[in-house]
Amino acid sequence: MKDGIISIENLKVQLGGASILDIPSFSISEGEFMSLIGPNGSGKSTLLLVLNCLLKPVAGVLKYRGRVVSSRDESFQYRRRVSMVFQEPLLFDTTVYRNVASGLKIRGVGREETRERVTRYLKWFNIEHLAHRSARKLSGGEAQRTSLARAFAMEPEVIFLDEPFSALDPPTRHAISDDLNSIVQETGITTVMVTHDQSEALRMSDRIAVMNSGGIVQVGVPSHVMNNPANEFVANFVGMDTILEGKVLRMQDGMATVRVDEVEIDAVGEALPGDSVYCCVRPENVVIELTNPDDLTSARNNFPAVVRDIFSVGPFLKISLDCGFAITSFVTREAFAVLDLREGMNVFVSFKATAVHLIRTNN
Amino acid sequence: MKHLNKIVFSLTALAFVAIAAFVASPASAAPKMKTIILATTTSTQDSGLLDELLPVFEKSTGYFVKTISVGSGQAMKMGEKGEADVLLVHSPDAEKKFVEEGFGVNRRLVMHNDFIILGPASDPAKIKGEKSAKEALKKIAAANALFMSRGDNSGTHALEKKLWKATGLKYEGNKWYQQTGLGMGQTLSVAAEKKGYTIADRGTYLSVKKNLGLDILVEGDASLLNIYHVIEVNPAKWPKVNAAGAKAFADFMVAKKTQAIIKTFGVKKFGAPLFFPDAGKDPKTLGL
Amino acid sequence: MDLILEGLITAFKLLMALDPEVLSITWLSLKVSGIATLISVGIGISCGMIVALTRFPGKKFVVSVVNTGMGLPPVVVGLFVTVFLWRNGPFGFLDILYTPTAIIIAQAVIATPIVMGISIAALQNLPAKMRLQILSLGATRMQMVMILVKEARLPLMAAVMAGFGGVISEVGASIMVGGNIKGYSRVLTTATVMETGKGEFATAFALSIILLLLVFIVNYLFTLIQQRERPR
Numbered sequence: 001m002k003d004g005i006i007s008i009e010n011l012k013v014q015l016g017g018a019s020i021l022d023i024p025s026f027s028i029s030e031g032e033f034m035s036l037i038g039p040n041g042s043g044k045s046t047l048l049l050v051l052n053c054l055l056k057p058v059a060g061v062l063k064y065r066g067r068v069v070s071s072r073d074e075s076f077q078y079r080r081r082v083s084m085v086f087q088e089p090l091l092f093d094t095t096v097y098r099n100v101a102s103g104l105k106i107r108g109v110g111r112e113e114t115r116e117r118v119t120r121y122l123k124w125f126n127i128e129h130l131a132h133r134s135a136r137k138l139s140g141g142e143a144q145r146t147s148l149a150r151a152f153a154m155e156p157e158v159i160f161l162d163e164p165f166s167a168l169d170p171p172t173r174h175a176i177s178d179d180l181n182s183i184v185q186e187t188g189i190t191t192v193m194v195t196h197d198q199s200e201a202l203r204m205s206d207r208i209a210v211m212n213s214g215g216i217v218q219v220g221v222p223s224h225v226m227n228n229p230a231n232e233f234v235a236n237f238v239g240m241d242t243i244l245e246g247k248v249l250r251m252q253d254g255m256a257t258v259r260v261d262e263v264e265i266d267a268v269g270e271a272l273p274g275d276s277v278y279c280c281v282r283p284e285n286v287v288i289e290l291t292n293p294d295d296l297t298s299a300r301n302n303f304p305a306v307v308r309d310i311f312s313v314g315p316f317l318k319i320s321l322d323c324g325f326a327i328t329s330f331v332t333r334e335a336f337a338v339l340d341l342r343e344g345m346n347v348f349v350s351f352k353a354t355a356v357h358l359i360r361t362n363n
Numbered sequence: 364m365k366h367l368n369k370i371v372f373s374l375t376a377l378a379f380v381a382i383a384a385f386v387a388s389p390a391s392a393a394p395k396m397k398t399i400i401l402a403t404t405t406s407t408q409d410s411g412l413l414d415e416l417l418p419v420f421e422k423s424t425g426y427f428v429k430t431i432s433v434g435s436g437q438a439m440k441m442g443e444k445g446e447a448d449v450l451l452v453h454s455p456d457a458e459k460k461f462v463e464e465g466f467g468v469n470r471r472l473v474m475h476n477d478f479i480i481l482g483p484a485s486d487p488a489k490i491k492g493e494k495s496a497k498e499a500l501k502k503i504a505a506a507n508a509l510f511m512s513r514g515d516n517s518g519t520h521a522l523e524k525k526l527w528k529a530t531g532l533k534y535e536g537n538k539w540y541q542q543t544g545l546g547m548g549q550t551l552s553v554a555a556e557k558k559g560y561t562i563a564d565r566g567t568y569l570s571v572k573k574n575l576g577l578d579i580l581v582e583g584d585a586s587l588l589n590i591y592h593v594i595e596v597n598p599a600k601w602p603k604v605n606a607a608g609a610k611a612f613a614d615f616m617v618a619k620k621t622q623a624i625i626k627t628f629g630v631k632k633f634g635a636p637l638f639f640p641d642a643g644k645d646p647k648t649l650g651l
Numbered sequence: 652m653d654l655i656l657e658g659l660i661t662a663f664k665l666l667m668a669l670d671p672e673v674l675s676i677t678w679l680s681l682k683v684s685g686i687a688t689l690i691s692v693g694i695g696i697s698c699g700m701i702v703a704l705t706r707f708p709g710k711k712f713v714v715s716v717v718n719t720g721m722g723l724p725p726v727v728v729g730l731f732v733t734v735f736l737w738r739n740g741p742f743g744f745l746d747i748l749y750t751p752t753a754i755i756i757a758q759a760v761i762a763t764p765i766v767m768g769i770s771i772a773a774l775q776n777l778p779a780k781m782r783l784q785i786l787s788l789g790a791t792r793m794q795m796v797m798i799l800v801k802e803a804r805l806p807l808m809a810a811v812m813a814g815f816g817g818v819i820s821e822v823g824a825s826i827m828v829g830g831n832i833k834g835y836s837r838v839l840t841t842a843t844v845m846e847t848g849k850g851e852f853a854t855a856f857a858l859s860i861i862l863l864l865l866v867f868i869v870n871y872l873f874t875l876i877q878q879r880e881r882p883r
Contacts, residue, residue: 080789103788548850
């Protein structure tokens with residue numbers, strides 16, 4: 001992943017003497033959907049501003065298609081090839097139509113083409129009917145759709161999104177992110193999104209970057225980052241859901257059977273045979289037994305496993321196991337004492353089909 | 364909202380054009396040598412005499428006279444600072460000092476009118492017909508009758524103070540002695556409103572008489588004479604003054620033709636002349 | 652009461668007769684205050700933008716100076732301008748004391764902090780990230796500034812109205828630096844004071860009414876524009 005469409009090297013950003021960002025290298029490939037996740041204050045939004053050339057770093061370079069972007073004019077030209085959407089819609093005090101057209105107008109696009117594009121994107125974001133509504137009279141969701149339409153209408157090469165859905169209620173959020181997702185898929189546009197919602201990141205991204213204290217701690221495909229956290233921080237941050245990539249073999253009575261590597265997992269959920277899915281299992285729902293529970297429990301998913309790692313996490317102990325795929329379980333201290341678990345031990349893990357959370361992916 | 368942008372731009376452009384035009388226009392850029400700053404008193408200005416005389420002067424000489432009407436005190440201060448070219452004032456004692464200290468030259472007598480003591484028709488202090496202004500004031504003080512002073516260092520105020528001084532009485536600080544700090548016309552209105560006594564120049568009184576409600580109670584005393592002089596500011600002290608212009612104006616004020624205009628000024632409107640021309644006369648003949 | 656009536660009648664008569672002196676005084680008032688307002692808008696909004704939108708040391712101090720300037724007594728301004736412009740002052744060579752130009756200068760000095768102070772507040776009231784959003788749309792510096800001004804147009808128009816209102820009604824400085832010279836630097840306010848001083852209350856009243864009418868008409872026009880801009 002040498003240079004990608006955008007890359008940065010030795011990036012340092014400071015504010016008032018304090019170091020906000022310190023990233024030796026980072027790149028984004030053309031056409032990919034990259035999510036940036038991390039705790040508050042980790043520098044995600046700052047990084048986005050740097051990538052958009054809206055913030056000048058104290059050191060380091062930004063490269064676009066391999067060429068350095070540094071001078072005033074180069075920054076300006078670069079900014080006209082990309083666009084950004086913020087958490088607040090930041091619309092102008094005029095109609096929706098004019099808002100969506102504003103970026104095109106700034107960039108000097110002709111009248112005919114503007115009209116064509118604005119109409120198209122109003123439709124794509126399902127806000128056609130609001131074209132002549134004043135921006136002041138929009139709901140949160142409608143306003144954010146307008147902001148997105150404005151950014152997309154410019155047909156940028158890269159689009160940056162800074163927590164675009166954080167301020168919206170869940171149903172609105174889902175609706176809009178679905179629309180966004182389909183448009184991104186359709187246009188193949190390179191997308192960089194900062195989000196707090198990990199399932200959103202999971203669902204939409206090709207790669208996830210985890211940030212902490214101004215640095216990028218891990219970059220990789222979602223399942224890899226989630227299942228193979230680089231360190232304790234990432235592990236704790238992404239949550240310890242086991243995430244398994246697989247394909248749906250069949251659906252029956254509301255139950256999907258998913259092939260994950262060599263094994264089959266039963267999960268309750270909605271999917272169609274042939275769908276690519278992620279199966280997520282929360283560690284609390286993974287039960288460890290010393291003997292084969294096949295006959296004893298109602299869990300549909302039982303596998304023999306080997307104990308790999310044992311970590312202490314507050315009142316629990318986190319056990320990483322290998323049953324052909326990586327799986328994580330939480331046990332209480334009492335249970336741990338009873339089971340007398342040790343690394344390398346052979347045990348059985350089981351989890352109910354209802355405990356498996358299915359997420360359909362884009363592939 | 365493209366229209367708004369256009370409005371903003373055109374307004375700004377208009378502003379610059381307006382400024383340029385304004386600065387370049389003849390009215391505002393009256394050439395240095397052609398402008399005279401005349402410092403005079405409010406009573407002179409308010410009488411309307413200058414409105415009559417100045418156009419004549421300006422037409423024949425081409426000068427543009429900027430009349431700044433303030434109290435005599437301020438007028439002379441302006442002269443002292445060289446901020447005026449010529450003065451037309453009526454505060455003889457202060458004027459003499461002004462000339463003695465070298466600020467003014469060519470002090471020439473122009474005209475006079477007189478002051479009168481006015482009061483309500485009811486005349487509580489019983490001063491009507493009194494021949495001596497000094498005595499009248501004494502009576503006012505004795506009766507604790509309300510007296511309005513201009514209190515603004517004007518020529519009128521200076522004369523009033525001089526009269527009080529002559530009575531030897533303490534007048535300031537008493538409840539019946541009030542100072543307005545206002546011009547003559549306004550002070551008259553206040554006096555009329557409060558039914559008090561006051562001293563005013565006849566010119567102003569005549570021009571506001573219409574609805575005033577104050578009567579002339581004492582007049583004719585020599586000490587009530589109000590004498591106007593024209594003084595040129597000394598160019599030796601202040602090289603920047605328009606000495607030629609000042610002289611031209613002063614010459615004009617004492618010229619025969621001008622004096623004739625002064626003689627008849629106000630007759631048609633008020634039934635009596637407001638000023639009496641005195642140019643060239645010996646001051647002693649006026650009883651000074 | 653009959654004074655007011657008399658004043659109204661006099662005002663009516665003067666206007667109907669198109670009394671040339673009254674007309675020229677009115678026109679001069681409008682011209683002088685109009686130009687002063689335009690100057691103050693030009694300086695006030697542009698400097699206001701710079702102060703509102705850039706970060707620099709001492710910014711709080713500058714803003715409080717501007718806010719103090721908003722309450723600057725016009726008479727004080729008049730005094731200072733006089734001292735600067737009189738013959739023996741630093742700008743005496745310009746020879747503009749007792750001219751309408753001097754009144755324009757004094758009024759511009761009075762109005763500029765008003766316009767600037769309100770402009771700063773108006774621009775700072777825009778969402779903090781708005782500037783970044785506009786830049787991300789690919790705007791040049793100039794485009795960004797124009798858009799921000801457009802976004803803040805309602806309060807900015809109020810700033811202009813406040814500036815104009817402050818100077819059209821100003822009298823202390825106008826007398827001091829203008830000299831109230833007949834047919835030359837006499838404006839409605841200074842003429843009103845003079846007539847009052849002469850005791851000519853009816854005329855003074857008439858002039859006041861004309862001034863009020865003038866101010867009302869101008870403000871009405873501005874308000875129409877301002878309120879028309881409100882999106883439905």
